[in-house]
Amino acid sequence: MTAPAIELKGISKAFGPVQANKDISLSVQKGAIHGIVGENGAGKSTLMSILYGFYKADKGEIWINGQQTSIPDSQAAIRAGIGMVHQHFKLVENFTVVENVILGAEDGAMLRPSISKARKVLLDLEQEYGLEVNPDAVIEDLSVGHQQRVEILKQLYREADILILDEPTGVLTPSEADQLFRILGRLKDEGKTIILITHKLREIMDVTDTVSVMRRGEMTATVKTAETSPAGLAELMVGRKVLLEVEKNAATPGEVVLDVKDLRVVDGTGVERLKSISFQIRAGEILGIAGVAGNGQSELLEVLGGMIPATSGSVTLHGQPIDITGRESDGQSRRRRGIGHVPEDRQVEGLIMPYEAWENVAFGYHHDPKYQAGILMNNSAIKADCAEKMERYDVRPPNPRLPARNFSGGNQQKIVVAREMDRHPDLLLVGQPTRGVDIGAIEFIHKQIIALRDAGKAVLLVSVELDEILGLSDRIAVMFDGVISGERLPEDTNEGDLGLLMAGVTERQGAA
Amino acid sequence: MDFITILQLLDSSIRLATPLLLACLAGLFSERAGIFDIGLEGKMLAAAFFSAAIAFTSGSVWVGLLTGVAASVALSGLHGLASITFRGNQLISGVAINFLAAGMTVVIAQTWFSQGGRTPALTGDARFEEIVLPGAASRIRDIAQQSPLGQIYSELISGHSILVYISLLIVPLSWWVLYRTRFGLRLRAVGENPAAVDTAGISVVGLRYAAVIICGVLCGLAGAYLATGLSAGFVKDMSAGRGFIALAALIFAKWRPWHALGACFLFGFLDAAGNRFQNIELLTFLSLTFLLLAAVSAIMLVIRAIMLARGKDTARGLLTPGIALVVSVGLALGLDALDPEAGGIATYLNTFVLPVQFMQALPYILVVVILAGLVGKAIPPRAGGEPYVKER
Amino acid sequence: MDKMPKWADVILIPLISVVLALLASGAVVAFIGESPFEAMRIMIDGAFGSAYGWGYTLFYTTNFIFTGLAVAVAFHARLFNIGGEGQAALGGLGVAMMALYIPWPHWSLALIGCTIAAALFGAAWAAIPAYLQAKRGSHIVITTIMFNFIASALLVYLLVNVFRVEGSMAPETARFAEGTHLPSASTFAGFLGFRPSTPLNVSFFVALAACVAVWLLIWRTRLGYEIRAFGHSETAAVYAGISPVKITMIAMLISGALAGMMAINSVQGEAERLVIDYVQGAGFVGIAVALMGRSHPVGVLLAALLFGALYQGGAELEFEMPAISREMIVVIQALVILFTGALDNMVRMPMEKLFLSLRPRSE
Amino acid sequence: DLGGKFDRSFNESAFNGAERWAEETGGTYREIELQNDAQREQAMRRLAEAGSNPIVMAGFSQASALEVVAPDYPDTTFVIIDGVVDAPNVQSIIFSEHEGSYLVGMMAGLASETGTVSFVGGMDIPLISRFACGYAQGAVAANPDITVIANMTGTTPAAWNDPVRGGELTRGQIGQGSDVVFAAAGGTGLGVLQTAADEGILSIGVDANQNYLHPGSVLTSMMKRVDVAVYNSFSADTIEPGIVVLGLAEDGVGYAMDEFNAELVTEDMIAAVDAAREQIIAGEIAVHNFTEDGSCPVDMQ
Numbered sequence A: 001m002t003a004p005a006i007e008l009k010g011i012s013k014a015f016g017p018v019q020a021n022k023d024i025s026l027s028v029q030k031g032a033i034h035g036i037v038g039e040n041g042a043g044k045s046t047l048m049s050i051l052y053g054f055y056k057a058d059k060g061e062i063w064i065n066g067q068q069t070s071i072p073d074s075q076a077a078i079r080a081g082i083g084m085v086h087q088h089f090k091l092v093e094n095f096t097v098v099e100n101v102i103l104g105a106e107d108g109a110m111l112r113p114s115i116s117k118a119r120k121v122l123l124d125l126e127q128e129y130g131l132e133v134n135p136d137a138v139i140e141d142l143s144v145g146h147q148q149r150v151e152i153l154k155q156l157y158r159e160a161d162i163l164i165l166d167e168p169t170g171v172l173t174p175s176e177a178d179q180l181f182r183i184l185g186r187l188k189d190e191g192k193t194i195i196l197i198t199h200k201l202r203e204i205m206d207v208t209d210t211v212s213v214m215r216r217g218e219m220t221a222t223v224k225t226a227e228t229s230p231a232g233l234a235e236l237m238v239g240r241k242v243l244l245e246v247e248k249n250a251a252t253p254g255e256v257v258l259d260v261k262d263l264r265v266v267d268g269t270g271v272e273r274l275k276s277i278s279f280q281i282r283a284g285e286i287l288g289i290a291g292v293a294g295n296g297q298s299e300l301l302e303v304l305g306g307m308i309p310a311t312s313g314s315v316t317l318h319g320q321p322i323d324i325t326g327r328e329s330d331g332q333s334r335r336r337r338g339i340g341h342v343p344e345d346r347q348v349e350g351l352i353m354p355y356e357a358w359e360n361v362a363f364g365y366h367h368d369p370k371y372q373a374g375i376l377m378n379n380s381a382i383k384a385d386c387a388e389k390m391e392r393y394d395v396r397p398p399n400p401r402l403p404a405r406n407f408s409g410g411n412q413q414k415i416v417v418a419r420e421m422d423r424h425p426d427l428l429l430v431g432q433p434t435r436g437v438d439i440g441a442i443e444f445i446h447k448q449i450i451a452l453r454d455a456g457k458a459v460l461l462v463s464v465e466l467d468e469i470l471g472l473s474d475r476i477a478v479m480f481d482g483v484i485s486g487e488r489l490p491e492d493t494n495e496g497d498l499g500l501l502m503a504g505v506t507e508r509q510g511a512a
Numbered sequence B: 001m002d003f004i005t006i007l008q009l010l011d012s013s014i015r016l017a018t019p020l021l022l023a024c025l026a027g028l029f030s031e032r033a034g035i036f037d038i039g040l041e042g043k044m045l046a047a048a049f050f051s052a053a054i055a056f057t058s059g060s061v062w063v064g065l066l067t068g069v070a071a072s073v074a075l076s077g078l079h080g081l082a083s084i085t086f087r088g089n090q091l092i093s094g095v096a097i098n099f100l101a102a103g104m105t106v107v108i109a110q111t112w113f114s115q116g117g118r119t120p121a122l123t124g125d126a127r128f129e130e131i132v133l134p135g136a137a138s139r140i141r142d143i144a145q146q147s148p149l150g151q152i153y154s155e156l157i158s159g160h161s162i163l164v165y166i167s168l169l170i171v172p173l174s175w176w177v178l179y180r181t182r183f184g185l186r187l188r189a190v191g192e193n194p195a196a197v198d199t200a201g202i203s204v205v206g207l208r209y210a211a212v213i214i215c216g217v218l219c220g221l222a223g224a225y226l227a228t229g230l231s232a233g234f235v236k237d238m239s240a241g242r243g244f245i246a247l248a249a250l251i252f253a254k255w256r257p258w259h260a261l262g263a264c265f266l267f268g269f270l271d272a273a274g275n276r277f278q279n280i281e282l283l284t285f286l287s288l289t290f291l292l293l294a295a296v297s298a299i300m301l302v303i304r305a306i307m308l309a310r311g312k313d314t315a316r317g318l319l320t321p322g323i324a325l326v327v328s329v330g331l332a333l334g335l336d337a338l339d340p341e342a343g344g345i346a347t348y349l350n351t352f353v354l355p356v357q358f359m360q361a362l363p364y365i366l367v368v369v370i371l372a373g374l375v376g377k378a379i380p381p382r383a384g385g386e387p388y389v390k391e392r
Numbered sequence C: 001m002d003k004m005p006k007w008a009d010v011i012l013i014p015l016i017s018v019v020l021a022l023l024a025s026g027a028v029v030a031f032i033g034e035s036p037f038e039a040m041r042i043m044i045d046g047a048f049g050s051a052y053g054w055g056y057t058l059f060y061t062t063n064f065i066f067t068g069l070a071v072a073v074a075f076h077a078r079l080f081n082i083g084g085e086g087q088a089a090l091g092g093l094g095v096a097m098m099a100l101y102i103p104w105p106h107w108s109l110a111l112i113g114c115t116i117a118a119a120l121f122g123a124a125w126a127a128i129p130a131y132l133q134a135k136r137g138s139h140i141v142i143t144t145i146m147f148n149f150i151a152s153a154l155l156v157y158l159l160v161n162v163f164r165v166e167g168s169m170a171p172e173t174a175r176f177a178e179g180t181h182l183p184s185a186s187t188f189a190g191f192l193g194f195r196p197s198t199p200l201n202v203s204f205f206v207a208l209a210a211c212v213a214v215w216l217l218i219w220r221t222r223l224g225y226e227i228r229a230f231g232h233s234e235t236a237a238v239y240a241g242i243s244p245v246k247i248t249m250i251a252m253l254i255s256g257a258l259a260g261m262m263a264i265n266s267v268q269g270e271a272e273r274l275v276i277d278y279v280q281g282a283g284f285v286g287i288a289v290a291l292m293g294r295s296h297p298v299g300v301l302l303a304a305l306l307f308g309a310l311y312q313g314g315a316e317l318e319f320e321m322p323a324i325s326r327e328m329i330v331v332i333q334a335l336v337i338l339f340t341g342a343l344d345n346m347v348r349m350p351m352e353k354l355f356l357s358l359r360p361r362s363e
Numbered sequence D: 001d002l003g004g005k006f007d008r009s010f011n012e013s014a015f016n017g018a019e020r021w022a023e024e025t026g027g028t029y030r031e032i033e034l035q036n037d038a039q040r041e042q043a044m045r046r047l048a049e050a051g052s053n054p055i056v057m058a059g060f061s062q063a064s065a066l067e068v069v070a071p072d073y074p075d076t077t078f079v080i081i082d083g084v085v086d087a088p089n090v091q092s093i094i095f096s097e098h099e100g101s102y103l104v105g106m107m108a109g110l111a112s113e114t115g116t117v118s119f120v121g122g123m124d125i126p127l128i129s130r131f132a133c134g135y136a137q138g139a140v141a142a143n144p145d146i147t148v149i150a151n152m153t154g155t156t157p158a159a160w161n162d163p164v165r166g167g168e169l170t171r172g173q174i175g176q177g178s179d180v181v182f183a184a185a186g187g188t189g190l191g192v193l194q195t196a197a198d199e200g201i202l203s204i205g206v207d208a209n210q211n212y213l214h215p216g217s218v219l220t221s222m223m224k225r226v227d228v229a230v231y232n233s234f235s236a237d238t239i240e241p242g243i244v245v246l247g248l249a250e251d252g253v254g255y256a257m258d259e260f261n262a263e264l265v266t267e268d269m270i271a272a273v274d275a276a277r278e279q280i281i282a283g284e285i286a287v288h289n290f291t292e293d294g295s296c297p298v299d300m301q
């Protein structure tokens, strides 16, 4: 038997008082796909960053292909044949694909030869793995799925033998994810070793050969995938049994809460983002909006949430019109009207990262009378409110004085959810509520959304996770290219059917 | 306004634009790598002093130039130390460098020369002489006697210091380095997303120091040109805010080399015009304004036309600058044709003499107007101003 | 989480930095052949050794508090206001017009009137760059630099052609009437030894009040909350219903008003007339003060005091040691800014290591 | 004044006067260079309290501060140069710059071959306009058809230290035909004189004798004997309060002749200028003083 491709021995790493990795050992065979799962903050990213030379371990050894290797920096990692696709992409946004690919792997001092060579290699890779991207496209114009392909292409271009992917599917649509896994399969066949970090147990079950579970900085188990089950893994991760299916009662829709008619949005560059959208949501109902990112869902949330004005159309809430094109088009007035909004991107929109938790709990509601003391803000009231919300929404650590950036992704999301749902809005707008969040937190957030529905509120759920859409929604609308390409009932459809609608095919293809 | 006046104006613009251009390109390299630099002014001043001082003592302007560049690079190194190695605030560091240069130059000058913070006047080889190309006249009065083509040749093309020609060459060179070399690619990347550069196994620190050093070299040339090219010796504070104007030009140019040339030339031109036309009558002023507008519209028209030819624009894009060109040329000629002696509105307008202060402020006003009216939002390199922190 | 005790962070490190700056300055003083120790003594004694010294130190401090706060407020909204110089100049114009054209019965009323005028004029001068930034995205750094030049031209024009006293050579306004003269430190604190000539005047208290007001504004009001939120993330601000245009405008108007208010100290309080270029770089020093004070009013106050002391101590140094020119003072200032501001981490990093090694390891 | 001690003209001249006095008499004096406006009063008081007597202040900007300070120190005598303060212990020394400028203007008018002469000032302040206006009158007196171009350098104090712009202004003026340029612009003037020398035209220095800077190019210098005023104040036994006007008659202003410009100035020119000088002293020619009414009888471009 050949030496393992990667062997970690007794790796420890502390950030100040936080012990992110405790005496971790791991061994991955050549040509295997190895999964790592664990809650937010379990230390997965830290471990991989150590392997990639981004952090230096306090203790421990790294062995690559049977040789002890010191990896003081990323350059050493690259030399050792390691490539990493980070959780947050490391791409230069205003560079083209080919520029990003050659960055750091140029052939000489001049760019031209490198670029023309890279073009050729990209073409080969494209044919070999089906990784098609326009080499001259600028990164910021690409969808996240394509951006991720660029990340993978970067590593392949460097001829990495060991590929680390940190939560690669967090931002991908199901079909994009499927495609990614097909590619990973092909890479594996070529003898490349892959480490895959993900929160989605289904993916682990589908593609990995072996899987490790991390918990609070420790490696708690490593098992063969074939010998375990999602429920077993979940229990290992969280330390208790977790419901993987959403549990909910049948909906009892009431009167119409939100009525959207002929909504149109033309953006600053003249592109029509929403083309005459009309739909209704009733009280006690969750309308799920499925669709590939970039087909107008974000704009829909932004218009309803008051972040951008609509070009034309009408929106009424409980029969009362909302001014969507004029002066009232701002987040404050929407909140006053009883619309809560969990935005798609918690770090860029939903939270002010340097603000402490209590300040973030007031964010958007800072005009709320209960937060005021005369002309000043009543900070102690806000802190008290925050402590209470953290308690009820199980935010960890429950410390109102901690800046938002020091919470893990899941807990950041819980802060946003607590803020937006705790006021029992008549209408809740939710975008990607569980993106990059661990299964414990997903379960919790899903329960909250159902609870709000059961309290007779209307919910508009936008998600690229079809599981989530199918599990939570009472009705499903699919958006494609700025229009609603079809509506389904969850019990009346399946992923394949939705996938076609998402691709713009409107005829019904014999749903299950 | 006659032809030779326009030529003289353009000639003056070239001279005034050169230090701006060098400093602007200096800032471009630094800021493209993510290091903001409001210390251009100070580096220019330090280079001006040391180039003049050493040119005087050594008798060779080239030795002076080298020393000036070295002084500027030393300050750049200080800026790098503060903002790259010690991850300090880049703005504070820049402010400190400006103060430091303003004080140090005079203190040292006083210690060395005892002439009140001035260097002795430079003569002969201690100065950059103007290069007179074959067949060109050099003195303004001689040039005025030549044919129009000869005037263009002698006034505009000939008769500048070697540093002017060098700085004009540095523009394409900068473009080439930034967009055509590996170094340039990495430099631009490190200003946009240092983490991407770092994960690619390239040293962020090394790249940023390289950028800052280039910045120092170019600032050094700018300062040396001020003290040994445009004037003959150092006078305290002689950079006179040009570092800040260069910074403005850099933002105006949106951190791109060719645009920097355009922006600096425009600033130089406005400066030259403000110098030349003090105490002018409203009528003349208006006709000049429309002439300038016409020039700007013409440039826009050409740019649009090139874009159209490349298929990056529609024919409609030509409309606005086209109309603006016709209207402004018409108005300029019309106003010029009015006879101020003839009475009526022309005479009335002509009784207003614009105060000299207005003409001196005009370049600055125009910059604001142009910025607000013609140029969209300037987006700086995304990682600019932020030290790159990687926990180890 | 904290790597160091708080006292080390806020007191020890700045102190070490200042000492380093002074050591470097001493080297420069020695370079020109004077005794650094003697120079040091003169500076400290000159700035703090007497009521006379304090009078000048605090007078300069007042100026720098205003311009420092101005930069700091804009900074919280991530706007880099380099226009303090011009806004302060216009503030001076406001004060001059208020003081010259209205017969004030009592200084307290005049102070209120002039403060309002100074703030309004300063704010007005910030308004156009603010509007262009908010609506057109014109870079505020350029526009405020340009507005500094324009302000200077405007003031020269007005002082030479409009306000100049007939027959006088000096481009300055007439002296303001008695009713506008602010009580100097000798009036309200004569018992401390301040003499009538002290430039320190009641506007020092306005400056202190401004510190408190800015602190309240930024950390205790909704507006401050919105300003900071906008400064951290524009997208998030829009999400929360905070209007970028409104915040940009308001933050810059407040900033301009604060810069303008410097005029009540220098123009109304000290010179009692508007002279040409009275700001004399205080707007730029304000940038250093705000940056060093980390945009916090307390930090601004301390940094302003440091610079006030440098100005006054430096003046004394120049009076006492003829070989030391005013540029030497500029060098010392530069070194203080450099060490306390930009090279802060040079001291901090080893200190953090030191404290970490001193601390018994938990876990 | 705030221009700095060694500005090669005004302040330096004052300093030289003091130095001369110190050398000749062995007396000691103290000097204070100002950094900002608030220091004016501070400096005066410090000197007064240190027992200096007399105290000489150079620069019109000192006037308002002195108005406040002088009454507090009745036993100290103050001398202010370029400004007027009405107090029993203050002597105000005023120079008739317009008269001196008139003479160099005449010389420029006589020396000019193109019929155009020019002026570069620092900032547009009354004092500088007084120079410009006197110069223009003199030029017109020498040649009634002459064109006089006048430019200012800037609106910020940087205008006094910007030789680059001074050079550009001069080039512009040469382009408009000027062949004699008079600079009254502090450090900026050095750029003017330099450019004039490079371009082969004549220039005129200011305040101190600047003829030596570019031998063969500096036509003359408009001398303003601040050094004499300072020297006299220090040497005098008693200083009379009131206004002392130093004009041509008192040799307070004048034009400089030495070996550096001997070849540039012809006998005829000297004769004409000296004649005018006599006439001005005699009151036969009245040179208009710009600061009296803020206007100038001669048009400048």
Ligand SMILES: Nc1ncnc2c1ncn2[C@@H]1O[C@H](COP(=O)(O)OP(=O)(O)OP(=O)(O)O)[C@@H](O)[C@H]1O
Pocket: A015, A016, A018, A019, A020, A038, A039, A040, A041, A042, A043, A044, A045, A046, A047, A087, A408, A409, A410, A438, B391
């Ligand atoms: N740069 C850092 N500074 C301080 N603490 C850190 C840093 N990076 C990570 N940590 C801490 O280390 C622990 C592990 O973090 P890590 O990012 O490895 O978790 P993770 O398992 O990748 O979580 P997620 O699933 O959210 O990506 C966390 O508790 C976090 O607080």
Ligand SMILES: Nc1ncnc2c1ncn2[C@@H]1O[C@H](COP(=O)(O)OP(=O)(O)OP(=O)(O)O)[C@@H](O)[C@H]1O
Pocket: A040, A041, A045, A087, A167, A405, A406, A407, A408, A409, A410, A435, A436, A437
């Ligand atoms: N400067 C810091 N100080 C303390 N903890 C930090 C710091 N930076 C990051 N962390 C911690 O690192 C952990 C991981 O952060 P990271 O940026 O990898 O993503 P994440 O928040 O875990 O994202 P996701 O939920 O998408 O996985 C977080 O738990 C956070 O607490």
Ligand SMILES: [Mg+2]
Pocket: A044, A045, A046, A087, A166
């Ligand atoms: Mg992670």
Ligand SMILES: [Mg+2]
Pocket: B011, B154, B155, B156, B157, B158, B159, B160
């Ligand atoms: Mg030429």
